[in-house]
Amino acid sequence: MNDPAGSARPVGADAIRFVDDFRDRELSLALVDRIRPAAQRIAAERGLERVAVMEVCGGHTHTLFRFGIHQALRDVIEFVHGPGCPVCVLPRDVIAQCVSWAQREDMIVATFGDAIRVPGHGLTLQQARAAGANVQVVYSPLEALETARENPDKNVVFLALGFDTTMPSTALTLLTAKEQGVTNFSLYAVHIGIIPTLQAVLAEGAQYLQGLIGPGHVSMVIGSQPYEFVARDYGLPFVISGFEPLDLLQSLNMILAQLERGEAKVENQYARTVTSSGNAAALAAINRVFRPEPRSFWQGLGGQTDIGYVLSDEFAEHDAEKRFGIDIATDPLSVAEQPPECDQVIMGRLSPPDCPHFNKGCTQDHPLGALMVSNEGACAAWYHAGAMATT
Amino acid sequence: MTGQTSVSGQVTLAHGSGGRASRELLRTVIESSFGHAVTQHDSAVVAGSDSLAITTDTFVVSPRHFPGGDIGRLAVFGTVNDLAVAGADPRYLTCGLVLEEGLELSELAGICSSMATAAAEAGVDIVAGDTKVVARGQADGMYINTAGVGFVDDRVHLGFEEIRPGDVVLVSGDVGRHGACVAGMRQDFGLSHDIHSDCAPLAQLCRVMLEAGTVRYMRDATRGGLGAVVTELALASGTRFQLVEDDIPVQGAVRAVCELLGLSPLHLACEGRLVAVVAEPDADAILAAMRSIDVGSGSCRIGVVREGDEPPVTLLTYLGVETVLSLPAGELLPRIC
Structure with a gap:
């Protein structure tokens, strides 16, 4: 098989043993038996109905529902779904702009799978593709770079989205493009930092939470140190967690233990992957390619926060916004048409099944907002869990 | 007599014209792979009972070759299995080929012989067929349609x-x-x-x-x-x-x-x-x-x-x-x- 990295990673029975260790039934049930009374004690002490814990990352939401942890503990723990779903905070104008470019004969827009089902101004990228637009779904930005090499007569734009997690791969792809002189490759970079996002969410709603399950993959890049403000400024336990069920159960147990001891600190359950200072090479690549610059258009976070990144001036010739220009009008109408409840869900203030549109006007087949599109979106998680989650 | 035929060249639009080139393609690639004249008749008249099971399926898989099989094996087994799970004893298949101009004849022969082997494994005969060629870019290499016929024992009640x-x-x-x-x-x-x-x-x-x-x-x-x-x-x-x-x-x-x-x-x-x-x-x-x-x-x-x-x-x-x-x-x- 063709392998651009030059070394094939073997995938077999051995690879899965690593996963199975983190789905051990005995250990999991023992943790559930410990979590349940601890949560009840803490709730009783504080006069709460349940202990409210925000899982920041959409990947955690997915695991909680998939393995039934949410269902097993929801009478003692309220899982508040956080903002950590990259396409959920993606503004519709960005999608509309990509649709506009993809409709041009001389352009190809490449992006990650989840993004193609998000509604823009009317059309999703998936619908635009069906109507003849040039849209490519990739697993890695390097595939988009390959497309640019294979299509020298077309301009390939990679819609680069996601938190700090995906920024290093975007940065390295761009550095490769520049080094190899692939001039028909550009980035439409709409990355967003997890730290300012978390600051925005906590400024609004920290008082409703007793603790947070910290994101895993993004912390692999930035480390555990940047989260210190959560414990310091808000007095909330913050435990960075892996993505397997045992990881999440252990992280919950660590949060409850902190609460029982009256502590609030940043702990790292995902120590097999996350360090305190992060990945220096990845951070260096991010700092070389991106420059923080306020963009106030984030879904759900807009209005309160100016966060975002643009490409450094050194990479101007690969900057799709500068190169091709933004040719769509910002459409206030389409933003207004979108349910205001989406913003409340992103901020953790509204639980998806309590939204008046949930499973009525807004379904997986006809999503009104991105939260219903992505596997990591809170609404999609509830939707997939169906009736079982609400009983 | 089945087996991969040794041929070279590519599929051309002429192969789909119905003329001499078409006959040549049938004779040298397709029929020599299946081991008998599959395209002699437009429809097959077969002996059978009243409980006839019939099905059709079209195969457009990409890539055409993969570990454990190819589009030809899929096209035979897919239709055979549709008959089998209906409780039928699969007996006859037809084979419709849509070929893109430029397809290597050696690949076509390989896939046809793979279909023949699969049919033998499944105990069915490929009794009729049809071949069309479309211009480059109008199909992805080749597509296969198979229809299948089988007979159902009266005692079988599935539903x-x-x-x-x-x-x-x-x-x-x-x-x-x-x-x-x-x-x-x-x-x-x-x-x-x-x-x-x-x-x-x-x-x-x-x-x-x-x-x-x-x-x-x-x-x-x-x-x-x-x-x-x-x-x-x-x-x-x-x-x-x-x-x-x-x-x-x-x-x-x-x-x-x-x-x-x-x-x-x-x-x-x-x-x-x-x-x-x-x-x-x-x-x-x-x-x-x-x-x-x-x-x-x-x-x-x-x-x-x-x-x-x-x-x-x-x-x-x-x-x-x-x-x-x-x-x-x-x-x-x-x-x-």
């Missing part, structure tokens, strides 16, 4: 309406292998794996199952995988299927690829697996019969049928929690991170 609460759900082996094999090839992940497609004929398996006990209904799990089949069966029969997640067999490498790509093996295609709903008292006997056949050696009991209620299919997770098995909204899309 959604036969399914009732208390029945047992069986699967004939590990799931998701074909889908994982093709996904692993299509995307340039640099993964090295040894996943082979499960594509195989199921007629013999179906026969021994029907002899071993009361089978309510069978369906081969192809596109949409196990998840799509059980959902359809539950909805059509007005019952609820309760599956035990850890009892559903999945090969280690398939699980690993799914974990990496964010896919569920329950939604990935199989090409040699069937799901059966059987009467509870006969379940062990049917399972034993399934396991006695090579293609069914990995058969397992994976769940039970409950009284009808929403949701149609639930999964008991390893924590003992009942969750909903929902279907993907459309194409399977990779997650971002």
Whole structure:
């Protein structure tokens, strides 16, 4: 098989043993038996109905529902779904702009799978593709770079989205493009930092939470140190967690233990992957390619926060916004048409099944907002869990 | 007399013109692969009884060659299996080829001989066919349509309406292998794996199952995988299927690829697996019969049928929690991170 990295990673029975260790039934049930009374004690002490814990990352939401942890503990723990779903905070104008470019004969827009089902101004990228637009779904930005090499007569734009997690791969792809002189490759970079996002969410709603399950993959890049403000400024336990069920159960147990001891600190359950200072090479690549610059258009976070990144001036010739220009009008109408409840869900203030549109006007087949599109979106998680989650 | 014919050159539009080139293509590539004149008649008149099963399926798979098979084997087994799970004894196939100008004749010959081998394995004859050529760019290499005919024993009664609460759900082996094999090839992940497609004929398996006990209904799990089949069966029969997640067999490498790509093996295609709903008292006997056949050696009991209620299919997770098995909204899309 063709392998651009030059070394094939073997995938077999051995690879899965690593996963199975983190789905051990005995250990999991023992943790559930410990979590349940601890949560009840803490709730009783504080006069709460349940202990409210925000899982920041959409990947955690997915695991909680998939393995039934949410269902097993929801009478003692309220899982508040956080903002950590990259396409959920993606503004519709960005999608509309990509649709506009993809409709041009001389352009190809490449992006990650989840993004193609998000509604823009009317059309999703998936619908635009069906109507003849040039849209490519990739697993890695390097595939988009390959497309640019294979299509020298077309301009390939990679819609680069996601938190700090995906920024290093975007940065390295761009550095490769520049080094190899692939001039028909550009980035439409709409990355967003997890730290300012978390600051925005906590400024609004920290008082409703007793603790947070910290994101895993993004912390692999930035480390555990940047989260210190959560414990310091808000007095909330913050435990960075892996993505397997045992990881999440252990992280919950660590949060409850902190609460029982009256502590609030940043702990790292995902120590097999996350360090305190992060990945220096990845951070260096991010700092070389991106420059923080306020963009106030984030879904759900807009209005309160100016966060975002643009490409450094050194990479101007690969900057799709500068190169091709933004040719769509910002459409206030389409933003207004979108349910205001989406913003409340992103901020953790509204639980998806309590939204008046949930499973009525807004379904997986006809999503009104991105939260219903992505596997990591809170609404999609509830939707997939169906009736079982609400009983 | 079958076997790969040694030819060289490419398919041209002339091959589809109906003239001498067409005849030449039939004679030197297609018929010499199948070993007899498959395209002599536009329709085949075959001996048979009143209980005739007939089906058709079209194969557009990309890539055309994959570990464990190719589009030709799929085209034979897919149609044979559709007949077999209906309780029919598959007998005759037709073969329609749509070829893109530029296709290598050697590849075409290879796929035709692969179909011939597959037909021999499945015990069916390819009795009629048709070939069309389209201009470069109007098709992706080649497409194959096969129609199949089989005969059903009068004593066989299979149907959604036969399914009732208390029945047992069986699967004939590990799931998701074909889908994982093709996904692993299509995307340039640099993964090295040894996943082979499960594509195989199921007629013999179906026969021994029907002899071993009361089978309510069978369906081969192809596109949409196990998840799509059980959902359809539950909805059509007005019952609820309760599956035990850890009892559903999945090969280690398939699980690993799914974990990496964010896919569920329950939604990935199989090409040699069937799901059966059987009467509870006969379940062990049917399972034993399934396991006695090579293609069914990995058969397992994976769940039970409950009284009808929403949701149609639930999964008991390893924590003992009942969750909903929902279907993907459309194409399977990779997650971002």
